[in-house]
Amino acid sequence: xxxxxxxxxxxxxxxxxxxxxxxxxxxxxxxxxxxxxxxxxxxxxxxxxxxxxxxxxxxxxxxxxxxxxxxxxxxxxxxxxxxxxxxxxxxxxxxxxxxxxxxxxxxxxxxxxxxxxxxxxxxxxxxxxxxxxxxxxxxxxxxxxxxxxxxxxxxxxxxxxxxxxxxxxxxxxxxxxxxxxxxxxxxxxxxxxxxxxxxxxxxxxxxxxxxxxxxxxxxxxxxxxxxxxxxxxxxxxxxxxxxxxxxxxxxxxxxxxx
Numbered sequence: 001x002x003x004x005x006x007x008x009x010x011x012x013x014x015x016x017x018x019x020x021x022x023x024x025x026x027x028x029x030x031x032x033x034x035x036x037x038x039x040x041x042x043x044x045x046x047x048x049x050x051x052x053x054x055x056x057x058x059x060x061x062x063x064x065x066x067x068x069x070x071x072x073x074x075x076x077x078x079x080x081x082x083x084x085x086x087x088x089x090x091x092x093x094x095x096x097x098x099x100x101x102x103x104x105x106x107x108x109x110x111x112x113x114x115x116x117x118x119x120x121x122x123x124x125x126x127x128x129x130x131x132x133x134x135x136x137x138x139x140x141x142x143x144x145x146x147x148x149x150x151x152x153x154x155x156x157x158x159x160x161x162x163x164x165x166x167x168x169x170x171x172x173x174x175x176x177x178x179x180x181x182x183x184x185x186x187x188x189x190x191x192x193x194x195x196x197x198x199x200x201x202x203x204x205x206x207x208x209x210x211x212x213x214x215x216x217x218x219x220x221x222x223x224x225x226x227x228x229x230x231x232x233x234x235x236x237x238x239x240x241x242x243x244x245x246x247x248x249x250x251x252x253x254x255x256x257x258x
Contacts, residue, residue: 003038003230003236004038005038005039005040005214005236005237006038006039006040006230006236006237006257007040007041007042007166007214007216007236007237007238008039008040008041008042008237008238008240008253008254008257009041009042009043009044009065009093009127009168009216009237009238009239009240010041010042010043010044010240010244010245010250011044011067011095011098011218011239011240011241011244012024012043012044012045012046012049012067012244012245013067013100013241013242013245014046015242015245016045016046016049016245017049018048018049018052020245021045021046021049021052021053022049022052022053022056024043024245024247025043025045025052025053025056025057026056027247028041028043028057028060028062028247028250029056029057029059029060029062031247031251031254032057032060032061032062033060035061035254036258039254039257039258040063040237041061041062041063041254042062042063042064042065042092042093043057043062043063043064043065043244044064044065044066044067044093044095045064045067046067047066047067047068047081047086050064050066050086050089050090050091051089051090054089054090054091055090058090063092063093064090064091064092064093065091065092065093065094065095065124065125065127066081066083066086066091066093066094066095066124067095067098068081068094068095068098068101069081069082069083069086069094069096069115069118069119069122069124070082070083070115070118071083071111071114071115071117071118072118073085073118073122082118082122083115083118083119083121083122083124084118084121084122086122086124087122087123087124091124092124092125093124093125093126093127093166094115094119094124094125094126094127095126095127095129095168096112096115096116096119096126096127096128096129096153097112097115097116097128097129097130097149097153098129098170099129099131099170099172099175099218101129102129103133103172109148109149109152109153110152112128112149112152112153113152113153113155116128116153116154116157117157120157120158120159120161120162123161125162125164125166126165126166127166127167127168127216127239128150128153128154128165128166128167128168129167129168129170129218129239130146130149130150130153130167130168130169130170130200131145131146131149131169131170131171131172131218131219132145132146132171132172132173133145133172133173134172134173134186137171137173142196143196143199146169146196146199146200146203147203150167150200150203150204150207151207154204154207154208157208159208159211163210163211164211164214165204165208165211165213165214166213166214166215166216167200167204167213167214167215167216168215168216168217168218168239169193169196169197169200169215169216169217169218169219170218170219170239171188171193171196171219173186173188174186174187174188174219174220175218175219175220175241187219187220188217188219190225190228190229190231190232190235191232193217193219193229193232193235194232194233194234194235197215197217197232197234197235197236198234200213200215201213201215201234214236214237215234215235215236216235216236216237216238216239217229217235217237217238217239218238218239218240218241220241221238221239221240221241221243221253222243222249222253223243223249223252223253223256226238226240226252226253226256226257227256227257230256230257237257238253238257240253
């Protein structure tokens with residue numbers, strides 16, 4: 001059965017500076033005019049580039065999101081940017097608990113929970129990221145790890161205003177630094193990705209009655225693998241890193257999603 005919507009989210013990470021972000025945003029504004037209505041696209045620039053990206057995508061169908069937020073609205077928190085500040089800058093989405101935040105910056109499940117609440121209170125749509133490391137997978141704790149992350153982030157969460165939840169499954173063991181596979185050469189095949197997307201959806205349905213989650217795959221997606229993932233019934237879209245920072249490769253991913 002054909003999908004009603006396909007979500008294509010581009011996490012630009014720390015790859016693009018201000019000028020590069022503005023250039024790509026302008027190109028996407030033109031390119032997005034030809035997108036089918038079922039394609040729901042959003043980009044996640046750096047905090048410094050958010051305002052200029054929002055400005056250039058203002059009259060397009062492409063949404064803008066924050067890569068990270070702090071859970072307090074204001075205060076003496078040097079170097080942080082709150083969810084509310086991102087909202088005022090024009091963002092619509094926010095990544096929460098991205099694998100790099102969890103494992104490079106040691107973000108805890110408790111902090112992820114507080115950020116989820118802050119994002120919702122600010123009126124942004126959270127994109128909750130979950131996934132297991134290589135060690136957790138080797139120890140056969142994949143489902144246990146994901147369930148713990150979901151239970152912690154969604155506990156007593158108030159989704160009354162949105163009635164919508166987006167989750168990105170990130171198999172940490174299969175995420176590269178721009179090469180297509182991780183340092184160990186591992187790759188999450190589409191069948192395994194589909195299995196875990198279904199597990200995530202079933203878990204969320206049990207935790208949040210009446211909520212049908214949108215689940216994206218975020219495991220080093222490339223133009224040549226996007227179609228394979230998106231053909232699976234429980235994979236509603238993709239969260240793309242390095243490949244989303246080049247217009248040509250991003251166009252190829254969009255083409256493969258149609």
